[in-house]
Every structure is written in structure tokens, then in C-alpha cells.
Amino acid sequence: MTPAVKKIIKAYFGKTEIDINGLIEIIEKTGNADVALEMLLGTYEQPEIPNESFISVHKCTFGSFDKWTNNVSYTYVGPEYDHIYINKDVDPKSLTPENYKEYQVRYDDPTRKLVWIMIKADAEQKQSCSLTEWMAGVDTLNGKAF
Structure with missing residues (x-):
């Protein structure tokens, strides 16, 4: 995960009582940090895949x-x-x-x-x-x- 994405996460979730470093660690351990972040932000959309x-x-x-x-x-x-x-x-x-x-x-x-x-x-x-x-x-x- 890039430093910019880490800053975005800290800014977005910094308003609540949450361990930001722990959250970043969890996101990075998922195997696909981009998907994990999109899911947390509620913006994940599965790609359209032809049959x-x-x-x-x-x-x-x-x-x-x-x-x-x-x-x-x-x-x-x-x-x-x-x-x-x-x-x-x-x-x-x-x-x-x-x-x-x-x-x-x-x-x-x-x-x-x-x-x-x-x-x-x-x-x-x-x-x-x-x-x-x-x-x-x-x-x-x-x-x-x-």
C-alpha cells in the first residue's frame, strides 16, 4: 500500500476510535489491499465479467x-x-x-x-x-x- 493511500485511510478513519495502524496492517494482510480499502469505504464494485x-x-x-x-x-x-x-x-x-x-x-x-x-x-x-x-x-x- 502506498504512503498516499495510508494517509487517506488515516484521514478518513481518524475521526473514530479505531487503531489506524492496526487497520492498515489488516488491509495490507488481505492479499489485495485495494479491494479491502474499497470494501471498507463502501466503494467496491465487482468487475463485469462476461459469461x-x-x-x-x-x-x-x-x-x-x-x-x-x-x-x-x-x-x-x-x-x-x-x-x-x-x-x-x-x-x-x-x-x-x-x-x-x-x-x-x-x-x-x-x-x-x-x-x-x-x-x-x-x-x-x-x-x-x-x-x-x-x-x-x-x-x-x-x-x-x-
Whole structure:
């Protein structure tokens, strides 16, 4: 928090019986001092966040917004993958979502190799990103990012 903001807080709250230094410390510990101050002053407004965005080649649906971290949680439908270690002599093409665990070997097996397998083609995935990234994806979805 800047010295100017600290002075504003002291001036605004200095008229009541409150530990100003304690209040400033609490505001600074929230993780987002600007939001904390706006909430105390009654001026906080959640940003308008569009319901859809385009993130990492997926059309995504807004879930929630965390004002303290400035992150958006969202869902999208896409493939679900798992990774396992298998013997290097096993052909990965022979693995299926139903049998792949049968071929799993320990991480410390000297004959291992890492493989990724799609276990479900259309699974609902949950992710999060910054509000800035979400809004850039909105521009991409609306054709404004080029």
C-alpha cells in the first residue's frame, strides 16, 4: 500500500476510535489491499465479467470470481488425460482407457517411459486464470484479439 493511500485511510478513519495502524496492517494482510480499502469505504464494485471466454483452445464458461486474488474460475468441456509410466517395450497404441492401468510400472523402474492417455473425450474440466487472461480470451472469442 502506498504512503498516499495510508494517509487517506488515516484521514478518513481518524475521526473514530479505531487503531489506524492496526487497520492498515489488516488491509495490507488481505492479499489485495485495494479491494479491502474499497470494501471498507463502501466503494467496491465487482468487475463485469462476461459469461464466456476462449482460453487455451477451449470455449469456457464463467464459474466464479475471487476478488482477493483477482482470479476467475471456469469450466470447459474437453478431453481428460492421465499419465502413467509403462515398460518401454509396451506399444502405447495398445493402451485404452479401460486397460492402461494394467501396464503401469513404478516410477523408479529403469525400463519405464512416461505416456499420456486420453481417458475421456468430453469431460467437464475446471480451471482458473487471472481476470486479465479471461478478458483477453473474451476478446479472442469476439474476434478482437487479432
